[in-house]
Amino acid sequence: MIMIIQTYGMVLVKALGQTVLLTVLSLVFAMIIGMIFGLMNVGHNRILNFIGTVYVDAIRGVPLIVLAYFIYFGVPQGIQQMGFTSFKLEPLMAGTITLSLNCGAYMAEIIRAGIQSVDRGQMEAGRSLGLSYSAGMALIVVPQAIRTMIPSIINQFIITLKDTSILSAIGFPELTNVGKTIMGNTFKNLQAWAVVAIMYMIVIITLSKVSKRIERRINRGR
Amino acid sequence: MADSRNLDSSDVSAQNKISVRNLKKNFGPLEVIKDISLEVTEGEVVVLIGPSGSGKSTFLRCLNQLETVTSGQIIIDGHDVTDKHTDINKVRENIGMVFQHFNLFNHLSVLKNMTLAPVHLKTLSKEAAKQKAFELLERVGLADKAEAYPSQLSGGQKQRVAIARALEMNPDIMLFDEPTSALDPEMVGEVLAVMKELAKEGMTMVVVTHEIGFAREVASRVIFMEGGYIVEQGTPEEVLDHPKEARTIDFLSKVL
Numbered sequence: 001m002i003m004i005i006q007t008y009g010m011v012l013v014k015a016l017g018q019t020v021l022l023t024v025l026s027l028v029f030a031m032i033i034g035m036i037f038g039l040m041n042v043g044h045n046r047i048l049n050f051i052g053t054v055y056v057d058a059i060r061g062v063p064l065i066v067l068a069y070f071i072y073f074g075v076p077q078g079i080q081q082m083g084f085t086s087f088k089l090e091p092l093m094a095g096t097i098t099l100s101l102n103c104g105a106y107m108a109e110i111i112r113a114g115i116q117s118v119d120r121g122q123m124e125a126g127r128s129l130g131l132s133y134s135a136g137m138a139l140i141v142v143p144q145a146i147r148t149m150i151p152s153i154i155n156q157f158i159i160t161l162k163d164t165s166i167l168s169a170i171g172f173p174e175l176t177n178v179g180k181t182i183m184g185n186t187f188k189n190l191q192a193w194a195v196v197a198i199m200y201m202i203v204i205i206t207l208s209k210v211s212k213r214i215e216r217r218i219n220r221g222r
Numbered sequence: 223m224a225d226s227r228n229l230d231s232s233d234v235s236a237q238n239k240i241s242v243r244n245l246k247k248n249f250g251p252l253e254v255i256k257d258i259s260l261e262v263t264e265g266e267v268v269v270l271i272g273p274s275g276s277g278k279s280t281f282l283r284c285l286n287q288l289e290t291v292t293s294g295q296i297i298i299d300g301h302d303v304t305d306k307h308t309d310i311n312k313v314r315e316n317i318g319m320v321f322q323h324f325n326l327f328n329h330l331s332v333l334k335n336m337t338l339a340p341v342h343l344k345t346l347s348k349e350a351a352k353q354k355a356f357e358l359l360e361r362v363g364l365a366d367k368a369e370a371y372p373s374q375l376s377g378g379q380k381q382r383v384a385i386a387r388a389l390e391m392n393p394d395i396m397l398f399d400e401p402t403s404a405l406d407p408e409m410v411g412e413v414l415a416v417m418k419e420l421a422k423e424g425m426t427m428v429v430v431t432h433e434i435g436f437a438r439e440v441a442s443r444v445i446f447m448e449g450g451y452i453v454e455q456g457t458p459e460e461v462l463d464h465p466k467e468a469r470t471i472d473f474l475s476k477v478l
Binding site: 119121122124125126127128129130131132135139140143144147 | 286288311312314315317318319321323325326327328329338339342343384387388391
C-alpha cells in the first residue's frame with residue numbers, strides 16, 4: 001500500500017481532481033436543469049407538466065452506464081451521420097452531460113417535492129397582497145422550500161460524486177479509471193482498490209460533515 | 223337607449239365597492255356557489271354566516287380571485303376581476319385578506335412579513351414601509367414583536383400581525399376568512415377587537431365568521447348562506463333576532 005501511494009500518489013491525486021471537477025461541473029448544470037424541470041412540474045400548465053414528467057421518467061428508466069454509452073458513443077455517431085462528420089465528444093464533455101442529465105432529473109424531483117411541501121396558504125397570502133406568481137415563488141415559496149430540500153440535495157451531491165466512477169467506462173481519467181490502470185500495472189489488487197476506496201471515503205465523509213453543519217445552521221433559524 | 227343603460231350600470235358599480243352578479247362556482251361536478259348577487263357599499267361591514275360547506279369561504283375567495291369563477295361577474299372598485307384583461311395583481315393590492323390559518327411567511331420576521339409586498343411592488347419606499355409597519359404594529363398592540371418570527375408568536379398575535387400585514391398595503395377593502403376559527407378561545411377577543419376598530423374607522427369589510435356576537439355588534443348587514451345561495455340578509459337585528467326563513471332559524475338555534 002505504501003508502495004502504491006509512493007509510486008502513484010500524484011497520479012491518484014490528479015485523478016481525484018478530475019473526479020471532483022466532473023462532479024462540480026455536473027452539479028452546477030444539474031441544479032439549473034433541476035430548477036427548470038422542478039418548477040415545470042409544480043405549475044399547472046399541462047404541456048410543461050408533461051415534458052417534465054417525460055424527462056424524469058426517461059432518465060430514471062435508463063441505467064447510468066447505458067446513458068453514458070448512449071451519449072458518448074451513440075449521439076456523436078448520429079450527428080456524424082447527419083453530415084457533421086468531424087463531430088466528436090470529449091470524455092469530460094460526455095461525462096458532464098451524462099451526469100448533469102441524470103442528477104438533474106433527481107434534483108427536479110427534490111425541488112418539486114420541496115416546493116409542494118410548502119403550505120399552499122403561503123402563496124395565497126402573497127398573491128392576496130398583489131404579488132405575481134413568480135414573485136410569490138421567488139420571495140416566499142422557494143426560500144422556505146430550500147430548507148427542506150437541502151439535506152436531499154447534499155445527499156444527491158454525494159450520489160453524483162460516486163456516480164462519476166461509472167464514467168471510467170467511457171475512458172474518463174477519474175479515480176476509478178486510474179485504479180484500474182494501477183491494478184493492471186502492479187497486480188496489487190487489494191492495495192490498489194483499498195487506496196482508491198479510502199480516497200473516495202475521505203472526500204465523501206468531509207462532504208457529509210459539512211452538510212450536517214449546514215443543516216444544523218438552517219434549523220437554528222427556524 | 224343602449225348607451226344610457228350602460229351608463230347606469232357603471233354608475234351603480236362606481237358607488238359600490240363590490241358588485242357581484244349571478245356568481246356561480248363549481249369544483250368539478252360539485253356546485254359550491256349556485257347563484258349569488260350582492261352589492262357592498264363603501265364602509266359597509268358585511269358578515270357572512272352559515273353552516274360549513276355553504277360556500278361562504280369560496281365566495282370570499284372568489285372576490286379576490288384566489289378562486290376563478292365558473293360564471294357571473296365580480297366588479298371591485300369599478301374593475302371587472304372576472305375579465306381576463308384586468309390586471310388582477312393591481313386590484314388585489316387594494317383588497318386585504320386575512321386567512322383562517324394566518325399564512326404568515328414563516329421564514330421572515332414580523333417586520334419583513336409586512337414590508338415584503340409594498341417594497342417589492344414599490345407602493346412604498348423601504349423606509350416608509352418600515353415606518354408604516356411600526357405604526358400598524360403599534361395599533362394592533364404588537365410594537366415589541368417587529369423582530370420576532372411567526373413561530374415565536376401565539377395564534378392571536380399571528381392573526382393580528384396578519385391583519386397589520388394586509389393593512390400595510392393600504393387596502394380599501396378587507397376580506398376575513400374565518401379569522402378566529404383556528405384560535406384558542408382566550409385569543410378570539412384580541413383579534414375581534416382589532417377588527418371592530420377597523421370597522422369603526424370606516425373600512426369596507428366582508429367577514430366570514432361563526433362569531434355571532436361579533437356580527438351582532440359590528441355588522442351593518444348579516445347574510446345567511448346555505449347550499450350555495452343567499453338565504454336571508456338584513457341588519458343584525460333582522461337576521462339574528464327575527465329571522466324569517468326556516469333554515470336561518472334552524473341554523474341560529476344550533477349556534478346561539
